[in-house]
Amino acid sequence: MWALLLTTLPTQPNAVRLRVWRALKAAGCASLRDGAYLLPETHAATLDAVAAEVSAHGGSAHVLLLAPRNDSQRDAVLRLFDRSEAYAAWGEAALSLQAQLATVADAGETALRRSWQQLAEALASLQRTDHYPGTAAAQAQQSLARLHQAIDARCSRGEPGAAQAQALPRLDRADFQARRWATRARPWADRLASAWLIRRFIDPQARWIWLPDDGRPLRTPRGAVGFDYDGARFSHVGPWVTFEVLARQFGLDGDPALQRLAQLVHGLDTGGLPLPETAGLAAVLGGLRQLHTDDDALVLAAAAVFDALLAAPASRPA
Structure with missing residues (x-):
């Protein structure tokens, strides 16, 4: 009907x-x-x-x-209601970005991620008008995910796999004070947001250890707490990225503003339907990575961005 x-x-x-x-x-x-x-x-x-x-x-x-x-x-x-032609046009744009991966230098990471975000937004817009999605819609979503993985493989080689979904126990913040926290160098969205969450809500005196992100297996230094790499104490679990895992385990997931931030971080890290702020956040974080070659300075600069997003009226219920 x-x-x-x-x-x-x-x-x-x-x-x-x-x-x-x-x-x-x-x-x-x-x-x-x-x-x-x-x-x-x-x-x-x-x-x-x-x-x-x-x-x-x-x-x-x-x-x-x-x-x-x-x-x-x-x-x-x-x-x-058929949207096959629209999906075909979107697919051509996806193939064009795939071709860029073979030619764009490492310095072009920001441009690659911005192009991917534009593709994600275009697909989300198309899906909103596709009232009877079929094979073309599923294939486009898979192509978008594969592109995200390809960009991560090129620009962030140590991106962790997700552990099998499981119940996440609550942890006491008192047990994680004044610790050294280790993660991969040159952090992107999930690591930047996780570092902010750790220092803002979990361990205000946290210190960072930056592990070389050269694609080889990483080992957590003695006495440190690892996050966002395979074998780390905190990393991807089931559908959740590291930021979401930390928020859940330390009882922070009930805050609506942090929930919205989690959606933003999840979308930038593993894909998904973008929020209105997603493209802007990706551009700002990408710019900060270009400005700051020192990872401690990068985390500090990104923290101001996440503080602002947390305080923004759109993040708070009316």
């Missing part, structure tokens, strides 16, 4: 016509013909809002329910 909008737009003002067209496009409407637009019945409220605006400006609009009489009609309507 579908919601059907039958409308005749007002001739004036043009701004109303443009707003209506943009709203229909953003909603992923299928078009039966000029003035007849479809959405799944569950999105009828979207068409109700469009109809109200059209009527308020002198046009005519009616939202009805449409049911197919047979499978042939149903298939014909579903074909109107």
Whole structure:
């Protein structure tokens, strides 16, 4: 069953016509013909809002329910929602980024990650208008994940694998005070955010040990606490990145602002649907990595960014 909008737009003002067209496009409407637009019945409220605006400006609009009489009609309507061409165009952009990986120098890491983020946002936008996702959608998501892994393999060779999902025990912060914390050198999103979380909420006197990120197995120095590498005390577990694991184990995961930060970090580190701040955070962190060759200075500079995100109104419930 579908919601059907039958409308005749007002001739004036043009701004109303443009707003209506943009709203229909953003909603992923299928078009039966000029003035007849479809959405799944569950999105009828979207068409109700469009109809109200059209009527308020002198046009005519009616939202009805449409049911197919047979499978042939149903298939014909579903074909109107097909997004194969859009996924194909997205795939061409993904292949272009894949080709860049073979030619871009190490100094181009920021550009690579920015390009990947743009791809992720484009895919998320496409998925919002794909009301009947199929094979093309699944393949695009897999391609995006593979690209993320390829960029990590090129720019951050020691990225840890995820341990099998398991219950994470609560830990007492008192047992982790004034410790040395070891992680891979040249930290990116998850390590930068984890270092901030450690010093801000867990161990204010934390000191850092930077391990060479040369692709060889890492060993935790005696007496240190390792994070975000294979074999570390704290690293990826199941669907969670290191930041999320630390937050859960030290009882910080109930804070809505930290939950939003966790979403940002997760998206930058392993992929996923981006938040509005994701691209900006990626650009800022990438710029800081270019400015600061000393990792202690980099962590300090990034901490100011995470402090600001934590305090931002968007991170706090109204």
